[in-house]
Each structure stands twice: as C-alpha cells, then as structure tokens.
Amino acid sequence: MATPNHLGNHDHRSKELSQVLVLEPPPIMKLYGDQFLNDFQLLKAWESPLPLDQFLSIHAQSVKALLTPGRYPLTRNILQLIPSLQLVVTTSAGLNHIDLPEFQRRGIAIASAGDVYSEDVADMAVGLLIDVLRKISAADRYVRKGLWDTKAEFPLGSKLCSKRVGIVGLGSIGQEVAKRLQAFGCRIMYTSRNKKPFVSYPYYSNVLELAADIDVLIICCGLTEQTRHMINKDVMLALGKEGVVINIGRGPIIDEKELVQCLVQRELAGAGLDVFENEPHVPRELLTMDNVVLSPHRAVRTPETLAAMCEHVKGNLEAFFSNKPLLSPVMNI
C-alpha cells in the first residue's frame, strides 16, 4: 500500500494536525510513559469517562493516525467511528487483530513493528527449544525440590546439534531462527506461502510433508484464516513420538486441544510455548508436564527491544506527519 500523501504542506503542520489517537496504551507506553511521543498530541481514549463510541464521535472525527497495541481488535465498527483515519501504527509483530480487507477498502495504511522484534523472538524460540531438549526448567525444579542428593534419577536430555528443524514461515523471525539454529549445527528446512529465492534451505509447499521429515517444528508465521489450526493432529502425528513443537507465533496456529492430547498420549516428545489459544488460559494438563516449557507471551519483552520500538513508533509517526515514506509499511494488505 502506498504511503498516505494527503497532508499537504507540512511546513504548516501544527499539533492539531499531529493528533494521534490511542485507544488503549501499548506495552511500550505502560513501561516508558508517553514522553517519547511528546511531539504529538495524544488523544487518550482510555482516560475518558465517556463510552468509547461517544468519545470517538466527539473527539476523533478529524484524527488521522492511530497507535494501537497488538491485541486491540481494529474492526469495521471502530473504523466507522474514525472517518478521517489514514494510518494505524501497531506495536505488535502480528496483524491478526486488524481487519485487513476493511483497511484495504478504506485505503488506510498500516505501519507494523517491522523487524524490530525479530531477534528477540528468535532468541526465545531457540531458548524454548534448548529448554525442552535439555530439560533446563525441569532440572531447575529438580534441584530446587532437593531431589539431587536423593536416588531420584534425572532423565537424559536430547542433543540439539544435527536436529532437523522445520520452520513454518520464513519471514524475518523465521530467518533469524534459521540463522541461529544453523550455527548450532541443525539442518534447516521450511515451509511458507512461497519459496524464498534467497535461501538454500529445502522448501516444502506442504506442512504435513515437512513434518514427516523433521525432528523439530518451529512456528514463526502470522495468524491468518489460512494458518488457523494449520498444525493439526495429522501434522503432529507426522512429526512423531520424538518430535518437538515450538510456538512463538500465535496460539491458534496450533490446534491446542489436539496438541494436549498428543502430549498426554506421548505422540509428541515435547513442546515449548510462548503463545496459547485463549491467553492467559493455559490448558491444565500442560502444567504438570516436564517435557513442556511454558512462557507467558514474553518473546518481545526486553528493555532493549521495547526502547527500539519507541523509536520505531515515533519514526513512523514522524514520517507520516511529514509526508515521508513510512519506516515499516505493511505491503499487500
């Protein structure tokens, strides 16, 4: 999508023109306050006692930019109440909270998180994988429970080097995961919507075929209607009893009930999960499994990366209000 180009001469821009609507504060604002957006006039909907629709009809009729956290659903109903909207800046890597066809229909541009989170999310994927294979969290529990000097034997782990790793979604996060695991001596293969001409990893157009050829499946793609429950029972059975699933994408990409069943019935060796179908709900069965590592959707939460996100959001808003290309426009929405 093209960068919006209808703000006229930016020499005359004023604070009014630089209004940014915030429906709910994104995590960066909760952590760092809103000083980093001092150059903009923030319309903080959540601070108003008015119901949201009234607030928007009174205050947001001419607002052109919206800053939003990942989980706030941006639907047709909300968009109708912000008729002048031209840009949404989202602080999430995933875009599944956005009604993309409606945005396209209305010609509203989206500035995404770009690559800002990719390294941290990839680190988390690798961390979860090493933890599942080498049982680090389980070993920690074993030591803390005082079991080391008893006869309770701690089980063997599994070697990371030379594992065949299948990456689902070779975008910037998937590429960072591949780079890291290649350095650990893993064999990388992938599936994604299209074969990537710039990598030599074997490509599979079909996730089921990929699953049959690997030891570890790492989900790095976004949630769309096509990827919802893409990792179903058949895929997990194809991965097999020694197989491990890592999910740092979005919970609903895996059929979670089937995942739990496969783990309970030992059809899979383990899982490392940063995301879940109904967060913050985590299936009870997983809580007692030592072969499962659980994390509360924290992959992007480091101060370094959140500080970089503040700069990124500011950069996108500055670009928009000075009629320059966005730093991270979402193309092909």
Ligand SMILES: O=CC(=O)O
């Ligand atoms: O999961 C985190 C994000 O999408 O930013």
